[in-house]
Amino acid sequence: xxxxxxxxxxxxxxxxxxxxxxxxxxxxxxxxxxxxxxxxxxxxxxxxxxxxxxxxxxxxxxxxxxxxxxxxxxxxxxxxxxxxxxxxxxxxxxxxxxxxxxxxxxxxxxxxxxxxxxxxxxxxxxxxxxxxxxxxxxxxxxxxxxxxxxxxxxxxxxxxxxxxxxxxxxxxxxxxxxxxxxxxxxxxxxxxxxxxxxxxxxxxxxxxxxxxxxxxxxxxxxxxxxxxxxxxxxxxxxxxxxxxxxxxxxxxxxxxxxxxxxxxxxxxxxxxxxxxxxxxxxxxxxxxxxxxxxxxxxxxxxxxxxxxxxxxxxxxxxxxxxxxxxxxxxxxxxxxxxxxxxxxxxxxx
Numbered sequence: 001x002x003x004x005x006x007x008x009x010x011x012x013x014x015x016x017x018x019x020x021x022x023x024x025x026x027x028x029x030x031x032x033x034x035x036x037x038x039x040x041x042x043x044x045x046x047x048x049x050x051x052x053x054x055x056x057x058x059x060x061x062x063x064x065x066x067x068x069x070x071x072x073x074x075x076x077x078x079x080x081x082x083x084x085x086x087x088x089x090x091x092x093x094x095x096x097x098x099x100x101x102x103x104x105x106x107x108x109x110x111x112x113x114x115x116x117x118x119x120x121x122x123x124x125x126x127x128x129x130x131x132x133x134x135x136x137x138x139x140x141x142x143x144x145x146x147x148x149x150x151x152x153x154x155x156x157x158x159x160x161x162x163x164x165x166x167x168x169x170x171x172x173x174x175x176x177x178x179x180x181x182x183x184x185x186x187x188x189x190x191x192x193x194x195x196x197x198x199x200x201x202x203x204x205x206x207x208x209x210x211x212x213x214x215x216x217x218x219x220x221x222x223x224x225x226x227x228x229x230x231x232x233x234x235x236x237x238x239x240x241x242x243x244x245x246x247x248x249x250x251x252x253x254x255x256x257x258x259x260x261x262x263x264x265x266x267x268x269x270x271x272x273x274x275x276x277x278x279x280x281x282x283x284x285x286x287x288x289x290x291x292x293x294x295x296x297x298x299x300x301x302x303x304x305x306x307x308x309x310x311x312x313x314x315x316x317x318x319x320x321x322x323x324x325x326x327x328x329x330x331x332x333x334x335x336x337x338x339x340x341x342x343x344x345x346x347x348x349x
Contacts, residue, residue, distance in 0.1 A: 018106030020053030048074035089287035097155025118259030171289035186268035202280040212249035227255035237336035254314035
């Protein structure tokens with residue numbers, strides 16, 4: 001991503017949720033400032049809550065260098081709580097209408113090699129071809145919500161590289177999510193496999209039912225979920241209350257051990273979806289999310305290999321082991337489940 005910014009000749013469009021000042025953010029600020037100094041237009045959209053950790057000095061430096069800096073839904077204490085819950089969770093970088101990066105990474109030292117508890121496990125996908133124009137239009141729509149419209153050249157990239165077919169999939173947090181519907185439909189029609197990697201796993205009843213039904217009809221259903229190293233342990237406890245029923249219905253579950261699992265990817269047969277969306281109700285109700293979908297045997301094989309490497313670094317959860325877990329874990333799951341149901345009962349005004 002840094003190399004792409006360094007090579008930009010016309011414009012850089014960056015949309016990020018989690019942004020904390022530190023080594024990683026400084027490197028990106030340096031690249032963005034340098035791009036602006038050589039005449040490249042730089043448009044940056046950070047989430048108003050996710051970027052609370054961005055120091056004022058870094059904000060002033062970007063603006064002084066000519067970077068167009070906007071914040072999505074700035075937090076306002078006087079507003080109704082639900083208004084502040086709407087967040088832009090997307091992670092998107094676009095360069096000159098020719099290349100895009102989409103995934104789950106933020107600008108924080110948690111992703112840096114040498115992080116104190118190990119760098120978070122994350123995925124970004126680099127994209128070229130006609131779909132880049134769709135990503136630019138998606139950025140432009142969100143950008144215009146907080147200022148003048150984006151006026152840059154419409155991308156005119158060449159054909160899709162190596163025959164991969166892709167489309168963007170978005171969640172606009174307006175009650176119905178196209179992204180959620182796409183994933184659900186693929187699970188329901190999967191023939192051979194449905195593998196899911198998710199940092200936070202609190203799916204709706206319909207998703208859980210689809211996973212169980214797929215496993216019962218012989219589909220290889222696997223979940224790769226966070227282990228004990230997580231930034232939101234109570235979300236993990238809320239997710240674990242679903243394990244017993246999933247395991248009874250032949251769904252296989254792994255918990256990643258080396259570090260925090262923050263990546264989000266779905267592999268159904270030869271279809272892959274990578275992006276910012278976790279498989280949970282919170283993402284689809286309150287967040288703007290963005291995934292790249294890809295229909296390609298080649299990409300699916302690469303995703304399978306990646307999953308399999310991560311399975312080797314994970315602990316398999318068996319029905320026998322799960323039935324013997326500590327009573328305190330059961331209490332935590334019960335409390336977390338009650339909190340999850342309370343949050344799920346909220347409605348946007």
